[in-house]
């Protein structure tokens with residue numbers, strides 16, 4: 001589903017954040033992306049959201065070359081992405097319901113569908129009873145779960161999560177990872193950038209490790225879970 005061929009990313013100013021990355025991720029895989037601070041994890045995710053373009057090499061998703069997409073194609077592509085941000089990026093003056101409904105409103109979905117799908121997403125993350133709350137009234141873990149509900153409400157083909165357990169305690173982190181595993185179990189491809197090596201080691205998924213912008217993993221590892 002995802003293929004990086006000799007991808008490098010050099011930011012303005014000359015710093016090379018990613019160097020000649022080649023790997024692929026199959027449809028339906030769940031993969032962790034690890035590495036020290038500054039290793040390039042967020043840059044890699046930004047290439048996948050098409051916020052950044054590679055300086056050289058090719059990023060393909062479902063055989064489409066992201067760098068060749070026009071604005072309309074990128075907008076269409078992003079509708080199939082669910083992005084979870086470390087700092088949630090919730091609308092603090094809107095209810096939990098409104099936050100989760102936002103991607104469906106933007107996509108012009110029918111109001112009855114929006115209600116049904118927002119409730120289903122909130123139920124999935126265990127926050128149905130909080131739909132009228134404002135994010136500020138929720139704990140950090142609950143806010144993170146609202147961010148996850150917002151990312152999955154449009155049933156994305158691909159979930160990209162940047163440090164989704166960044167500030168959470170170990171129990172909440174495990175719960176959040178279990179949620180991603182549930183989405184993966186129904187066929188969604190999931191990529192999670194995380195520093196939490198202990199947690200990752202306990203889970204049985206492929207790990208791509210970045211070190212100073214280079215991939216330490218086998219470039220073309222077997223598909224699916226590794227034992």
Ligand SMILES: Nc1ncnc2c1ncn2[C@@H]1O[C@H](COP(=O)(O)OP(=O)(O)OP(=O)(O)O)[C@@H](O)[C@H]1O
Nearest residue numbers: 011012015017035036037038039040041042043044
């Ligand atoms: N917009 C930018 N302009 C210039 N340099 C950048 C930019 N964004 C990131 N970098 C640099 O690229 C390198 C990789 O950054 P990136 O955010 O991808 O790392 P990361 O692995 O996600 O780090 P962290 O775990 O701390 O979030 C860092 O050295 C960073 O300073």
